[in-house]
Amino acid sequence: MKAQEKILEKIHRIAAEIGKDVNIMEVCGTHTQAVSRYGIRSVMPKNVHLLTGPGCPVCVTAQEDIDAIVSLALAGIPIATYGDMLRVPGYFGSLEQAKRKGAQVFTVYSTEDALELQKKHPEVVFFGLGFETTTPMTAYAVQKGLSVYSTHKLFIPAMHALLNMGEVRIDGFLDPGHVSAVIGTDAYKGLEASQVITGFNGDDILVAIYMLLLQISEKRKDIENEYKRAVKKEGNPTAYKVIFEVFEVADGNWRGFGIIPGSGLEVCKKYGKFDAKKKYKHILDKIDFSVSKKATGCKCDRVIRGLIMPDQCPMFGKACTPEKPYGPCMVSVEGGCNVHYRYRKQ
Amino acid sequence: MKEKEFIELEHGGGGKKSWELLQEIRKVLDFKGSWKNCEDDAAFFKMPTKGKNIVFTTDAFIVDPIFFPGGDIGKIAMCGTINDLSVMGAKPIGISLSMVIEEGFPKEDFFKILKSIGEISRSAGVPIATGDTKVTEKGKIDKIEITTAGIGILETPISNGGIKEGDLIISSGDLGEHTVALLSERFNYKTKIKTDSKTLNKELAQAGKYLNACKDPTRGGLAANLVEMAEKSKVKVVLEEKSLPYKKQTVAISELLGLDVFSFASEGRFIAAVSPKNSKKVIAILKKFNKEAKVIGKAGKGRGVYVETGWGSLRPIEMPSGKLVPRIC
Amino acid sequence: MCLAYPGKIEKIEGDQAVADFDGMKKTVNISLVSDAEVGDHVIVHAGFAVQKLTKEDAWAVLKTYESARKNLRKNT
Numbered sequence: 001m002k003a004q005e006k007i008l009e010k011i012h013r014i015a016a017e018i019g020k021d022v023n024i025m026e027v028c029g030t031h032t033q034a035v036s037r038y039g040i041r042s043v044m045p046k047n048v049h050l051l052t053g054p055g056c057p058v059c060v061t062a063q064e065d066i067d068a069i070v071s072l073a074l075a076g077i078p079i080a081t082y083g084d085m086l087r088v089p090g091y092f093g094s095l096e097q098a099k100r101k102g103a104q105v106f107t108v109y110s111t112e113d114a115l116e117l118q119k120k121h122p123e124v125v126f127f128g129l130g131f132e133t134t135t136p137m138t139a140y141a142v143q144k145g146l147s148v149y150s151t152h153k154l155f156i157p158a159m160h161a162l163l164n165m166g167e168v169r170i171d172g173f174l175d176p177g178h179v180s181a182v183i184g185t186d187a188y189k190g191l192e193a194s195q196v197i198t199g200f201n202g203d204d205i206l207v208a209i210y211m212l213l214l215q216i217s218e219k220r221k222d223i224e225n226e227y228k229r230a231v232k233k234e235g236n237p238t239a240y241k242v243i244f245e246v247f248e249v250a251d252g253n254w255r256g257f258g259i260i261p262g263s264g265l266e267v268c269k270k271y272g273k274f275d276a277k278k279k280y281k282h283i284l285d286k287i288d289f290s291v292s293k294k295a296t297g298c299k300c301d302r303v304i305r306g307l308i309m310p311d312q313c314p315m316f317g318k319a320c321t322p323e324k325p326y327g328p329c330m331v332s333v334e335g336g337c338n339v340h341y342r343y344r345k346q
Numbered sequence: 347m348k349e350k351e352f353i354e355l356e357h358g359g360g361g362k363k364s365w366e367l368l369q370e371i372r373k374v375l376d377f378k379g380s381w382k383n384c385e386d387d388a389a390f391f392k393m394p395t396k397g398k399n400i401v402f403t404t405d406a407f408i409v410d411p412i413f414f415p416g417g418d419i420g421k422i423a424m425c426g427t428i429n430d431l432s433v434m435g436a437k438p439i440g441i442s443l444s445m446v447i448e449e450g451f452p453k454e455d456f457f458k459i460l461k462s463i464g465e466i467s468r469s470a471g472v473p474i475a476t477g478d479t480k481v482t483e484k485g486k487i488d489k490i491e492i493t494t495a496g497i498g499i500l501e502t503p504i505s506n507g508g509i510k511e512g513d514l515i516i517s518s519g520d521l522g523e524h525t526v527a528l529l530s531e532r533f534n535y536k537t538k539i540k541t542d543s544k545t546l547n548k549e550l551a552q553a554g555k556y557l558n559a560c561k562d563p564t565r566g567g568l569a570a571n572l573v574e575m576a577e578k579s580k581v582k583v584v585l586e587e588k589s590l591p592y593k594k595q596t597v598a599i600s601e602l603l604g605l606d607v608f609s610f611a612s613e614g615r616f617i618a619a620v621s622p623k624n625s626k627k628v629i630a631i632l633k634k635f636n637k638e639a640k641v642i643g644k645a646g647k648g649r650g651v652y653v654e655t656g657w658g659s660l661r662p663i664e665m666p667s668g669k670l671v672p673r674i675c
Numbered sequence: 676m677c678l679a680y681p682g683k684i685e686k687i688e689g690d691q692a693v694a695d696f697d698g699m700k701k702t703v704n705i706s707l708v709s710d711a712e713v714g715d716h717v718i719v720h721a722g723f724a725v726q727k728l729t730k731e732d733a734w735a736v737l738k739t740y741e742s743a744r745k746n747l748r749k750n751t
Binding site: 595 | 700701721
C-alpha cells in the first residue's frame with residue numbers, strides 16, 4: 001500500500017511540473033485490460049491522459065481476413081482458433097455462428113492443441129492471429145506440419161504508422177511487455193517518442209507511468225525498461241528466429257489503418273504447402289471481398305487509432321454491447337470498447 | 347420481417363442473456379394467484395400451519411464432463427437442489443430425481459452416479475422421495491441428464507434481496523473451485539483443488555436466522571449472484587481486495603486461460619449479508635464447517651458491486667456476459 | 676495482447692516441461708527457452724514458455740532506477 005501511495009504522489013508531482021496535457025498511449029490489449037482492471041485512470045492526475053492504441057490483435061484483424069476464415073469454415077474446412085476470435089462478426093457472420101450452422105470450428109488454447117486436433121482432423125487450418133509474442137507458437141506448429149491462415153503482424157511498423165499519421169499527439173508509449181520479451185529493447189529504436197517497456201501488474205503500470213512522465217518532463221526520448229524481470233535487451237532470439245524461418249515479411253492489412261507495409265507475416269515458400277491461403281485459393285478467390293469494405297457504422301477503426309473514446313461512437317452501449325457486438329473492439333475482452341463498457345462506472 | 351431467432355448457448359450460461367430469457371419466460375407463464383412469484387432460488391407457498399410454509403425448487407443438470415475431480419453429476423444435482431432450499435432458510439424434506447439416460451451409457455458409470463446421490467442423501471438427511479428414469483436412443487442426448495426438485499419447510503424465507511446498508515458481506519468459504527475442477531480436467535492442469543460441491547443445510551440451519559440475505563454463487567459465480575443481490579437490495583457492495591475469497595491456484599488458472607475469476611461457480615458455498623452485530627457469531631458458526639469462512643466486504647449507500655484496489659480505486663464487478671471461452675489475448 | 680503467467684519449472688522431458696503456476700501444474704512447451712532448467716521461473720503464453728524470469732519486480736526496478744538518477748545528479 002505505502003509504495004503505491006508514494007509512487008502516486010510522485011506521479012502527481014511530475015504531472016504538475018509538466019503542467020500541460022500529456023498523452024500516454026498503451027499499445028497492448030492486455031495493458032488496456034490492466035489499466036481498467038486496476039482503476040489506473042481514476043488515480044491519474046487530471047492532465048495525464050491514457051490512450052488506447054491498436055494493441056488488440058483481434059481488433060486490428062482486417063474484415064477481409066475474418067470473412068475469409070468464416071468462408072473457409074462454411075465451406076467445410078475444419079478451423080482451429082484461439083477463443084478470442086470466436087465471436088468477431090464478419091459480413092458472413094462469426095466463427096461461432098458458422099459453428100451453429102454446422103461448420104467444424106474448434107477452440108484451442110495453444111498450437112500444440114491444434115497439432116493434437118490435426119490427428120483427428122488432418123485438414124484442420126489454424127487461424128494464426130497475434131503479434132511477435134504469439135507468432136513463434138504458430139511457426140513452431142507449421143514446422144510440425146500444421147496448416148495456417150496467417151493474419152500475424154509485426155507491431156513496430158504500426159507504431160511508426162501511428163506517429164506518422166499524426167492524428168493524435170502521442171507524448172509517450174507504454175511499450176508491450178511480452179512482445180518486448182521476444183523482440184528485445186533495441187527494436188524500438190527510431191520511434192520518435194518517449195517509451196517505457198511495461199509489465200502487467202498495477203505496480204508495473206504505475207512505475208512505468210512515473211518513468212515515462214520523467215522522460216516527458218525532461219524532454220527525453222529514451223527506451224526504458226520497467227519489465228526487467230521478463231525483458232532482456234536481446235529479447236528471445238530463439239523465438240524471434242523461428243518466426244522468420246516460417247514467415248516472411250509482407251504488407252499487413254490492419255483494420256483502422258489499411259495496409260501498413262512491412263507489417264504482415266505470410267508463410268514463406270519453404271512451407272508453402274501449409275499456407276491455407278495457397279491451398280484454398282480456389283475457395284478464397286470466389287469470395288466477394290467488396291462486402292468486407294461495406295460501412296457498417298462501426299467506429300472501431302477510429303477507437304484503435306486513439307481518435308475517439310469508445311463512448312463517442314453512436315452505437316456504443318446501445319446497438320453495440322458485449323452481448324450484441326457490432327465490431328471486434330466490443331467482442332474482444334481487450335478491445336477498447338469492451339473494456340470501456342465493462343468498466344464504465346469508474 | 348424480423349430475422350428468426352434461436353436459443354443460444356449463452357441463454358443457459360447464467361449471465362445477462364439467461365436473465366433476459368428468464369424475463370421472457372415469466373411473461374408467458376404468468377399465473378396470478380396466492381403463491382409468491384419465483385424471484386428467489388425457490389418458490390414460496392404460505393401454508394395454514396405456522397412455521398410450515400413450503401418452498402419448492404427445481405434444477406436441471408447437463409454437465410460435461412460428468413465425472414470431475416471430487417465429484418460427478420449426481421453429487422452436484424443433489425447439492426444444487428438441497429442448497430437452493432437451504433439458502434432460503436428452509437429445512438429440505440425431500441428430493442425428486444428424474445434421469446434421462448442415453449442408450450449405451452455404461453451401467454458401471456450410472457451406478458457410480460447413483461452411489462454419489464445416495465451418499466449425499468444420507469449424509470444430508472434428505473430422502474429421495476420420488477423419481478423417474480427414461481432411456482433415449484443413442485445420440486439424442488449426451489450421456490445423462492438429471493433433474494432434481496426439492497421441497498423444504500420454513501417460517502420466513504431469507505430473501506436474496508435483503509442486504510441492508512451497513513451489512514457485512516460474508517463468504518462461507520473460498521469460491522470458484524467447482525469451475526476450477528472442471529477447467530483443470532478439460533485443459534489438463536494438475537491441481538489439488540477438487541469441486542467444492544457439498545450440502546449447506548447443516549450450517550444454514552444454525553446460521554440462517556442471523557442472515558439478512560443469502561445466495562449460493564453457482565452458475566455465473568460471485569459476479570452474477572452478488573450483482574443480482576445488490577441490485578435487488580438497492581445497495582452498493584464494496585469488496586476488499588485483500589479479502590477476496592479465491593485461492594491462488596484459482597486465480598492462476600483464471601489468468602492462464604484469460605477467464606474472469608469472479609464468474610467461476612461454486613456448488614457448495616454461499617454468500618450472505620449480516621448485520622455487523624451478528625457477524626462474529628455467524629463466522630464462528632461457519633468456521634466449524636469451513637475454516638475459510640470470512641468477511642469479504644461491506645454494503646453501503648449507492649448501487650453496484652466493486653472491489654476496492656490497493657490504492658483506493660474501485661473496480662466494478664459486472665454480470666458476466668456469456669460463455670467462458672479461454673483467450674490468449 | 677499477450678496474456679501470460681509466470682510458472683516454476685519442476686520437470687523437463689525434451690521439449691516439454693511441467694510448470695507449477697501457484698499450485699496449478701501443466702505441461703508446457705519450452706522449445707523457445709531451451710536453456711531453461713528445473714527451478715527456473717518462466718513466463719508462459721499460449722502453452723509455450725517465452726522467457727526466463729528474474730526476481731526484479733516493479734519496486735526493485737524503481738529502486739535501481741532512482742539510485743541511478745541520484746548518482747547521475749551527483750556526478751554532473
